[in-house]
Amino acid sequence: LEILVTVLNMNDNSPEFKQTNLTRAVPEDTKVNATIVAREDLSASDGDLDTIFYELITVLGTEGYFAIKGVNNPEIYLQKALDYEKFNVTTLVLNARDRPVGSADVINTATTTINIFIEQADTKSPWFLPCNFMNADKSICISSPYTGRVNITEMSTEPLILEPGPIYAIDPDRTLNEKIVYSIVGGNTDNVFSVDADTGNLTMNKAVTSPDSYLLQVMATQVNNIQKYSIATVEIKVINKSDYAPYFETKIYNGMVFVDLAPRSFVFQAGDPSSPLMITAVDADFPNV
Incomplete structure (x- = not known):
């Protein structure tokens, strides 16, 4: 009697990252498209030998700066120029799953966290x-x-x-x-x-x-x-140097006005209604002025 036994590979293993928490220091002047975390440091293994699908999640306020190369390539690269004044630390979360998004099959997942610290670079002039x-x-x-x-x-x-x-x-x-x-x-x-x-x-x-x-x-x-x-x-x-303060020629000036004068009319010298009242100051630094 010959019995043929076929062992089916069930999806009973979750993906595994080498590290579940990584830290990287990134200079502020890092070029756009430069690699931040290499693929080999982020690739997950799967005991069922399934193809792994990746998704990168960024913290609110730092969207658009970091991305992965592709759904099956977890290498993280810089997508937009950094600015230390805008933020100098952020956290990325990389999810790995053994089925694509939307699959009806049972999906096993794994997560790793990447802490990014921005190092200020000498980018500005005084x-x-x-x-x-x-x-x-x-x-x-x-x-x-x-x-x-x-x-x-x-x-x-x-x-x-x-x-x-x-x-x-x-x-x-x-x-x-x-x-x-x-x-x-x-x-x-x-x-x-x-x-x-x-x-x-x-x-x-x-x-x-x-x-x-x-x-x-x-x-x-x-x-x-x-x-x-x-x-x-x-x-x-x-x-020109000024050694002296200006002063008024007279300490008290007396003037007179007539009733019902129109605005901007002259004020006349008291006792001399034909001569406008003149208030003058002199400065010994400018004797000829």
């Missing part, structure tokens, strides 16, 4: 402060020109006082905070001014002999990368 953000995600910040003034024929020995504040720039890649140095790259006629490379303080090398204003171009550069730089404008106005 910002001069104060500055105003130009877009909603605060990736562009534009500063207004600095302004100051000096007295003609005088050389100040102290750092110049500027508005809206001293020359100061930061590295907006805040976790890196690269060192910044300053230099004057334009507008410094006759080398009148100097800027401290470390502090940004603006000082004078000599007195100004011309009433013309100066429009300086000051550059802030990252020490680690000279291609990361920004330029700010500093306007220095040259004025």
